[in-house]
Amino acid sequence: MTQPPPPPPNQPPQQPGFGPPQPPLPPAPQPGYGYPGRPPAPQPGYGYPQQPQPAQPQQPGYGYPAQPAAANPYAQQPGYGYPGGPAAPAPAPAGGRNNAALFIIVAAVVVIALIVGGGIWYSKSSSGGGKKDDTTNSGTGGKGGGGGSEEVPADPASRVLFQVPLPTADDTTVTAGSWLTDKVYAKTGVARIVGYDPDSGAELWTVPLPGPVCYATGHVSTDGRTAVVFQPKMPPKGSSAGCTQVAAIDLNAGRRLWTRTVKSGDVPVNFNDVTVAQQTVAVGGTSGGAAFDLASGKVRWQPKPTDTCYDAGYGGGPKLVAVRRCGSGDTAQLHIQTIDPVSGKVISEYEMTSGIPYASVVSTDPLVVAADVNDSAGDGSGFSDVFSVDNTTGKLRTRISTPGSAYAARCDGIYQVEKCQGVVVGNGRLYLATEEHDGGGGLARTNEIVAFDLATGKQTGQRADAGDNYTITPLRMDGPNVIAYKNPPYDKGAQVVSIDGGSFKETKLLENPATAEVRAVETALSPTTAEVLYARGHLYLSAVYAHAAGSSLSAKEYLVTAFGAGG
Template sequence: MTQPPPPPPNQPPNQPPQGGGFGPPPQGPPPQQPGYGYPQQPPSYGYPQTPPAQQPGYGYPQPPTVPAQPQPGGPGGGRKFNAQVAIIVAAVVAIALIIGGGVWYSGSSGKDDDKHNSADPGGDKDGKDGEGDKGGTGGSGENGGGGPAGPAEKPPADPASKLLFQVPAPPVTKDVSTVVVSGSWLTDKVYAKSGIAEIVGYDRDKGSKLWTVKLEGPVCASSQWVTPDHKAVIAYQPAMPTKAEPSHGCTQVAVIDLDAGKKVWTKTGGEAARPISFNNVTVSGGTVAAGSTEGGVAFDLADGHVLWAPKTSDSCYDAGYGGGPKLVAVRKCGGYDARQLNIQTVDPKSGKVLSEYKMAPGIEYAAVVSTDPLVIAADVGDSAGDGSGISDFFSIDNKTGRLLTRISAPGKQYAAECDAITKLESCSGLAVGPGRLYIATEEHDTPGESYGQSNEIVAFDLATGKQTGQRADSGKDYTITPLRMDGPNVLAYKRSYEKGGQVVSVDAASFKQTTLLENPTGEAVKDAENSMSPTFAELVYGQGHLYMSQVFASDLGGPNEKEYLAIAFGAGG
């Protein structure tokens, strides 16, 4: 797979480099785990390999599906008061940056009688444990699933688009060469994008600045989710990096009102003398959750007071959270040589653990692909071998914590990537819909052609782990990447070096593609578009508009190269 751009130097201390969220930075291999991960098979690029009676007609040959395994333990109890954590919160209150709120931790109890594979893959459909944040630009990653709130995407009379505007890349200071600028959101009123130590709201069509929210330091983490009333969540540094101090830690958490163009509140986690540097932030059910190697904390979305904080010990901590329809915690226990990851569906308001799935010991990192249905990605035994962070997907029932199925996704065959090390909720090349996981395959020679590369999107059933037999072909000289779900359908971006890119809607039943947007082919416009790789850039589509933006600002370009922070296309050209 294509490797991401170099990580910036201005990262919080004692943390891996904050990349664009699309594929983990280099890491030492964890211990090999015999028995996990599936044997690699030669790619078949979405075409039939076995008779239909044995294998659905398209996609790669299927390795044996791992059935649901009985899991020790079960749903946890409430997050009870802990004296040590209470002292920390008392200190935090003294700072007057975080106020009120009880502190709770998770405790597991009970039994899980998982004996079969028949649990509902959709999880809890009544929405009582996190309903309310179904808008937004994400769901399976920063350029992955979910979508802007509003009606379903409709094909225009003419999908030919025009370039609406371009935002020049901001200059970086001489003290640092690269700065993180991750975070982009779309509402019915504004396209908002992180710059260097600021969030800017742009007119959706003209690109004129509607508002600017100034920050003390660069954004280092952001949630792709936008609440129904158009609020987004970020974490940022309290000061600008310098050559002497390249990072001040990602200690500030803020809620941004995208309609009003202002900060609703800013809070700091941890003690005054030692604030927590957060790796990720997300939002679900009126709660802002932030995780780190030093533990997690949950704030009330409305006013920022602490709702709960899970117990942190020498052996266990909440590394991060996935948000949106439900709140899911990735809780790490044990040392590097004996890691235990617990995937917990959590009540956003109380912190109570509603269900828990214990992953096999030794898996070091896991990414939250989707919280409802609950899908987790992991590189089991470091078997992916390509830096994608994915060897397998785990489909889990939210209600019981039962494993429904495990899906093998060898890195040599599939193009999905996750940054499970630092951001947990940043995956690309995939989307998750009701009962289905959609993954892009790697590029390959176009069948029947003497030259040219192409790929497909294939679908897996989240209850059985088997391919459904459906595929969406990119076509010659295109590559196709899922962006997000649009109701039951998949929105995908088609990239080409020969033509302008396209946004298509893939029908969930027939897999017929409908073109929603087709970008112009002018050389300068095409070059700008191709500088925004769907693997590393942020792509947001809604109501006939496509916004593409960078996650780094740097001085690495040549003196005559035009660099852009964001570009926008709109139908009706």
């Protein structure tokens, strides 16, 4: 299986991911978005008979007010052991970043300008002069009413716009990464990134890579630029060539702007995390982190040899947040730092209680962090508690208990700091999907999205019901509104809805055809196993893995399926 390389020997063993158990594999960082190992087999659509669920009387009911959050952080919890790990925490630097080892930044600039299908997409705006453009999640929409930008179509019924067949590979290979700009829908393939016309699917450009993508950020700068980490060559079957290459991609122009590697001595450093914040690309991992200018690839900061802590990963977008790890075992401590994207200077810092070994950044502005405290989620979700932190002072605003038996959010804080699903932040609130539970009667199953106030930690009473045999997942914010995806019953098509941030009224933006072919795609490419983007009446479902021919039970598999409203 083609996958990123294992962590250094002094790092903890890989924790179980969310999803079905996988065959034993050599320990390795998780490849891209999605599950470890091969993707799980498609499951029956919602609405089929389900096994009775065990009662959880000790947990708060779905949509009911939660218990008040405690005023102070948790007392010390036992953590995962880190034999041979870093020494005791060191003070945060007053200036630029510090990390675990002295790295030598090696510039290997590769600029590619391919003219494919009649021309290059050129960016409308420039990033020159160090301008700190806002960075947004891929998939923001056009102008509309109701406080958000997404327009309500006259007819939400959709049709299939185009489909891209799933490429085959010698081994299971990561295809993580999908982005949408005003000009192009771009998707990672096997050792390449391809730009497609958002409506027709016609190939506009191809950016070839020497090896498979390992990790991709969902953040895109306002001038259409993003970043990926990839392998330097195609690895032999069942191995990895290392996730050592960092590159910036101009999505509108269809070219690789630059490529960089980082070395510790003579050894290339493996990264398992990448993000974009304003005009900075930041990469992190168990050997530490580094940052580059998005436009030029110029080094913004690099590790220093005197540090005993390391930046495990970063959250990007409007602000840059580092998850910094100091110490080992039960004394390990995470420092959640808001940092200046250009200098790396620490602006504010929140020290999590010792013994919480991993954390995920749900949002950088406002700052919201999730963690599985004392492995209490019980479901491998990495999500048992949420910490709302003041970006300016670094002080904890509130802590929210989100037990895994009640809530369906999942994060991979072990390797990819920003990889969370089923939770979004906006309007000073945390919007969270609940776990499935019994619906209106019979064998019906359903769930909701509920809201928590980030200042008080209490539920607001707002609740968006999926409806019988649907399950609802928040995708992103659209101004004050929440864009959500509804996975359907076996005899219906999926829906995309906009949830009003005030009234919580649901407005249907798109509904897919209720055909067997479409349902097969929706089952294989659900929000829990695939990448889902919605904007301007377009829905894109895309796979995060390719595999060897004949290794799937499905007759037809797709890398991308695009739907458009007004069918």
